[in-house]
Amino acid sequence: MPRRGIFARSEEILITMGTQNALYLIAQLLCHRGTRVALESPGYREAMNVFSHRGASLQFQTVDTDGMCLEGSQQCDYLYVMPSHQVPTGVTMSRERRDALLAQLSHHDQIVIEDDYDAEIHGDQFALPALKASAQSARIIYMGSLSKALSPGLRMGYVVADAEVIDELRALRRMMYRHPPAALQHQLAQFISQGYYERYLKLHVEEIDRRRDAMRVAIDQALPGCHSHSSNRSSAFWMEADACIDTQRLAWHAAQRGVLIEPGFQHFFDVAPPRRFFPFGVWCNRRELINPGLQRLGLAYDNALAT
Template sequence: MRDTLIHVERAEGVSLQAQIRERLVSAILAGQFRAGAAMPSTRAMAQRLGVSRNTVMLAYQAMADDGWLAARERSGFYVSQTPPETAAAAEPDAGHAARRPDWAARFHVAPTAQRNIVKPADWRKYPYPFLYGQLDSDLFPLAAWRDCMRQSMARKSFDAWTDDRFAEDDPMLVEQIRQRLLPRRGITARPDEVLVTLGAQNALYLIAQLLVGRETPVAIENPGYADARNILGLASDRVTPIPVDAEGLVVDRLPRAPSLAFVTPSHQSPTSVTMSVARRHALLDWAEAHDGLVIEDDYEFEFNYRGQPTPALKSMDRSDRVIYVGSLSKSLMPGLRMGFIVGPAEFVAEARALRRLMLRHPPGNNQRAVALFLALGAHDALIGRLHRSFAGRWEAMHGALDAHLPGWSQGAVFGGTCFWVRGPEGMDAADLAAEARAEGVLIEPGGVLFADPGPDGEARPTNFFRMAFSSIAEARIPEGVERLALAARRIGAL
C-alpha cells in the first residue's frame, strides 16, 4: 500500500479532501487496498500529496464515518473488513464522465461478440472433467522437464536465451523440430521454412493477418475449430462453412475461385474423422486448379495410437500451397504455448517480420528448454507414455459410452484425446451439461463448434457435445459416463 500512487489536482474544482476520499475509495473497490490493511499515516499521506495533514485527517475521518475505514486508537486507520456495499462513492463526477470516449464506437473489431468455448476455471475440482485440451498432470515427467529447465540456465545455454534475438528463433529448437517432429509427419523443411509460435492460435492469427483481407474467400470446416473460425472471421467478411462427412471436408463444396481453406485432415476437429487419401488429393488438386491455399492444422499429430500413421497433407504438397501448423500444447502442457509454422520461405519471412512487430519471438528460455526436452529424448518417452495411457482411456470411454449411452458416440479410429457425441434429436447439450455439472461431470456442448448459419442456411444443431479423456484418470471414466447418463435421463434424453 505504501507504494500505491494517487494524486490530487488543486485546480480541479473539487476540494482536496473530496478528491483524496474519492481516489482512496476507488482504490479500495479496485482491490488495491485489501481489507484490514493499514493506511499510510496522515503525515506520510500529506507529504506524498503535498497537502496539509489536517486535510488528510478530515478525508480519513469522513471515510471512517462512511464505513470505508476503521480507526484504531494509538494505531491509525485501517481498511474496513466490511466496507459499504454501494460503489456510488467510487463513481466519477459528471464532468469526468462526459469526457470519456465512446469505446464501442472506437472498436474496428469486436472479439467479445464472437461465440467462444468457455470452460470453468476450477475444472480440477470436479471429479469427472471430460474437458478437451487439458492434460492430466500426473502423466507429465516433471523431473525431466525440471532438468531441461536447469540445463537451459547453465552457462553454455545462458546466452542462447538471454540475448535479444529480435526476430530469430532458437536454432536448436528449429533443428529439433526439423529432425524429430516433422519427419514423423513425412515433412522435410529447411530452417528458413520453420517459424516458432506461441501455440497454434498465434500461428493462425499470423496467417490470417498476412493472407486474409475483408474480401478474401475463406472456407472452414463445419463443425470445426471455433477459434480458427473467429480468427478468420475477424479478417474476412466472406467466411464460408463447408460440411464434413466420414472422409473429412467435402471438397466438392469449396469455392471455385482463389480462396483459402482451413482444414484439420489428420484428426478433424471436433468429429475426429481422418480425411481419406482420395479426399486429400482432391483438396490439393482444388488448390492448384483454383489458385487456392490450404492451412493444415495438425493439432494432435502425436496421438495416432489406434490407426495406421497417415502422412500430413503438407507432405503431399508439390506446389507450396499448404501452410502447416503444429503445436506441442497437447503433448507438453497447454500453458507453455509452443507451436510452429512450416511453409514456403517467402511466407515464413513475412510471418517472422510480422511476429517481430507483435512479440519479437517466443520467450527464449522456453524455446531452449523445449529444445533440450526434444533432444534428450524426454518428449519421445512422454509420447510413449501418453499413448499407453490414452489407449486405455479410449477403450474405457468407448465401453462406457456403449454401455450407458448406446448409439451416441462417434469414436475415432485415429485415437486422439476425445469423442464426438451425438445425442437424440431435440436434445440441448447445454441443458445436459448443466445437469451433469451437478453430478460433478464436465462436458463441452458442441453448438459453439458449428457455424451460424450452416452451409445451407440451416440452424446450428444443439444435440452434439465433446468428451475428452486427457484430463481424467482411466478408473474414473466409467462412473463419470454413468453419472452423465443419469443426467441425460433427468432431462428426458434417455
Template structure:
C-alpha cells in the same frame, strides 16, 4: 526488536497467512505475502516488522526460513534492517497511496471517474472487432471443483512428464546455457529448437523444410492469428470445416474475412463441390471435433483442386502424434509439390496447453513476412521455453512422452467406449484411430448445450457441440468428450453421472431418453 509484539502475534499470523501453493517453497510464499502487504498499503513505509523469532513462532515456521525471507526482501529494497532496532518497511518500497489518490483527484482526466465532470469513453462503440459474442470453448472458472472433467485445457498430473521437463528447465538455467537464450532474439528463433523441429518432428510427418521456412509461435492459435493478419481482409474467402476448430475460426474472424462453411463426413472434409475460395483451413489428421481422418484420396484431390483453382491450404496437423491404430497418413504438406500448403504444428499440446509453443512451416517468403509481423506483436516467443523444449526434444523425452500418452489415451478410449455403451446405449459414437477425444451424437431431441448446463449439477463438464459450429443447429445433439484431463479411473463414474443428467433433462422435457413422449 523488543518483545512488545508478543500480544500482536495473532495479527501477524492473519496478515501473513501463507497461500496453499505446494509447488512453491515456503520461503517464496512468505516473501510474496509480505511484498503484497507492502504494495497494498497494509504495511506503510517505516512500519516495523516482528523479529524473525517472533514471526516464525506466529506462523509455525523455521526461524531460518523467516530470516532468509527478510534478507532477500532487504536486498530487493522492500525492507531495511536497522542495527539493534529491527526490520522495517523501506521508505521507497511503494508510492504513498495518499499522494496517488490526491493526484487522481487533481487530474480528472487520469481518474476517469464519472463524478469528475468528464464522461468516460463509450467502449462498446469504440471496440471495432469484438469477439465477446463468438462461440468458443470455455470452462467455468471453478472447473477444478468438478470431479468429471471431459474438457480440454486442464492439467493432468498422470500425463505430465514432470521430472523430465524439470530437468530440461534446470539445464537451461545453468550458467553455461544462459548466453544461449538470455539475449534479445529480435526476429529470430532459438536455433536448437528449429533444428529439432526440422530433424526430429517434421520428418515423422514426411515433411522436410529449411530453417528459414520455419517460424516458432506461441501455440497453434497464435499461428492462425498471424496468418489472418498477414493474408486476410474482408474480401478474402476462407473455407472452413463445419463443424470445425472454434479457436482457429475466431482467430481468422478477427480480420473479418468471408468465412465459407465446408461440410465434413466420415472421411473428413468434403472436397467435391467446394465453392470458390482463396484459402481452405483443414485438420486432416484428426478432424476437430469429429476426429475423422481425411482419406488419402481426398488429400490428393484437395491439393489438385488447390492448383486448379489457385487457392492455398492451411493444414493444422491436429493431434497427428496421437495414433493408436493403422498406418500414419502422410501430412498434406508432405504431398505438396507446389508450395500451396501452410503447415501448423503444436509442440505443447501433448504436454500442457499452458506452455503455448507451436510453429509454422511455409515458403520462406511468407515466413519472412510473418517474422516481421510477429516481432511487431510479441517480439518473439519465450527464448527460455524454446531452449528448454529443444533440450526436451534432443534428450528423447518428447518421443517417450508421446508413446506413453498414446498408451494411456488408448486405455481411456476403451474405458469411455465401454461406459457409453453401458450407460448411454442410445448415443452414437465412433472410436477414433487416435487423438484424445470422442465425438458423441445424442438423440435428435437432445441439445448438448442444455445437457452441459444440467451435467454441471452432476459434477460433469463436457464440450457442447454448438461451440464448434459457425451456424449451430437447434437442437444440437452432438458434443465432445475430451480425455486428456480426466483419469481413466474416473471415466465410468463420469459417464454414469452424465447419464443421470440426460435422464433429468429428458424428464424436464417430458420425453423418454429415446425421445418418445411420456404416456400419462
C-alpha cells in the same frame, strides 16, 4: 516433423506462441476484406473468429466421415483444414478426400492452411502423412504444436511454409514480440534432441489409449442411445444424442450430478445449429473417474429424455 513426412530447412520454419498465435499471424498476412476462406463446420471457432476479424468472406463446409466436404470450396482463396483429427469431430480425412483436395489446389490457385491438430499423440503407425508432405507442398502452410502433448501452458507452436512466407510472418511476429522465450526454446530443443520427448510421447500415447478404451466401453454401457463419430485414434469423442435431446439441457442435468459436459452447438456456424451433439475429451478424465462419471451422465441423459 519427419514423423509427419515433413523435412524443412530452418528458413522454412517459424516458432510461435502456439497454433492460435500462428493462425493469427497467417490471417494477418494473407487475409483482407473480401478474401474467401473455407472453414469446416462444425469446426474450430477461434479460427472462424480470426478470419472474421480480418474481414474475410467465410464459406462453411460440412464435415462427414471422410473429413471436410469439398463441394463449392473451389471458389475460395484459402482452405483452413484439420485433416489429421478434425476439431471437434475427431474425424480423420480419408485418402480419397485428401487426393481430391490436393488435386484442386493448382487448378483453382488455392492455398491450404493445415492445422495438424493432435497428430503427435494419435499413436497410429499407419497414419497418413501430413498434407504438407505431398507434391503440393508449396501450396500448403503447415501449423503444429508441442503444447498439446506436453502442456497447454507451454504455448509453443510452429509454422512450416516457403521461405518467402516465413520471412513475412517473422516480420509480423517481430511487431508483436521479438521471439518466443529463448530459454524455453533451448530447453525444449535439448529435451527433444536427447530423446526425452520420444520417450515421453510413447508413455503419453499409451496412457491415452488406455483412457480411450475405458471411455469407449463406459460410453457403450451408460449411453446406448448415443453414437460416436470420431476416428478410432482420436483424443476426443464427438457424440450424437437422440434427436429429441438438447445438449444444453443435458449439460444442466449432468452438472446437477457433478459431471461437466460442453454442448456441441457452439462448434457449428449455422444460423440454427443442431443441438444434439457434444464432445468428450479423453485426456482430461482420469481413468478411475471414467466409469462413475459416465454412470452419472447416463442418469442425467435419462432425465433429459424424460423432460
